[in-house]
Amino acid sequence: MKKPLPTPPTATLQTHLGYWLRLVSNQVSAGFARGLQARELSVAEWVALKQIEGASAVTPAQVAAATGMTRGAISKVLDKLEERRWLARSLSISDNRVQHLALTARARHALPELTAIANQNDEHFFHVLDGAEQALLRGLLQKLAAAHHLHTVPVD
């Protein structure tokens, strides 16, 4: 004889793809955040470092635009990096309102270890997928990103 069920919901949380995406993504991000935390770095700080390293964003306003954060929030992130002597701010010659951002040698020295943390975290979570599956997942996510015009770099 069956045990009576509590009123079954119309749909469970697990029905939604967004649920699975969030479940896995949160774990990957939390793992990465823990890895960075051992080096006293936040994900937002890591992203800013990489933006400046790649020179895809060399002013605070550009970092803000690239990440979708406000200029106020970026200002604090850059403060942290500068306190740590990983970032040098200098005024633009042509416009004294504008700053140019550059990584210090100390930052460039630390980057390989941070990159290793990122690599290891990715490896740890995705190694259970073979190469073809990883390529498939990447393709699907990139298709979604492209379709929704996602340009900004996620920092949380």
Add this chain to the structure above:
Amino acid sequence: MKKPLPTPPTATLQTHLGYWLRLVSNQVSAGFARGLQARELSVAEWVALKQIEGASAVTPAQVAAATGMTRGAISKVLDKLEERRWLARSLSISDNRVQHLALTARARHALPELTAIANQNDEHFFHVLDGAEQALLRGLLQKLAAAHHLHTVPVD
């Protein structure tokens, strides 16, 4: 002639699968959070509602365990739901330390609309994938969740 590149980084942010996962997941979650916000509900509150609806968790401690939040955090989430008259707390007959949680009729009346918000959000983000692609994505994410023993319900 090629334009000289700025010092190329060892690996870009986009190298990592975690990057793409976070990029897409954050957008889906943010979209859902906006949808719920129009009904003055947080994602954590929505998850708690669904946990109680499904009766997979009927005490605060069980909701805490299911979501990975602390009992202190859950207590506040439940306060919000109770203030709204969506939740009834009652003491267990057999153990006066324990509470039993139940949704009110008011909550059950509101659930279909909230579920519609969740459905629409999922539909909005994933409709660019066809049925086969969605199944593929779901399968890959579930494989990752299973491999890493992810049981808790993500609330942020």
Add this chain to the structure above:
DNA sequence: TATTGTTATACTCTATAACTATA
């Protein structure tokens, strides 16, 4: 002693908006 749930406190992250200095 151990457990359930609550509460006081603090911390992190971020947005908003006022502010300064330049242009």
Add this chain to the structure above:
DNA sequence: TATAGTTATAGAGTATAACAATA
């Protein structure tokens, strides 16, 4: 007037740990 960057303030969300009641 408009823009770059900073700062003051506030809010959301959550953890930690002390707490009261109960077992």
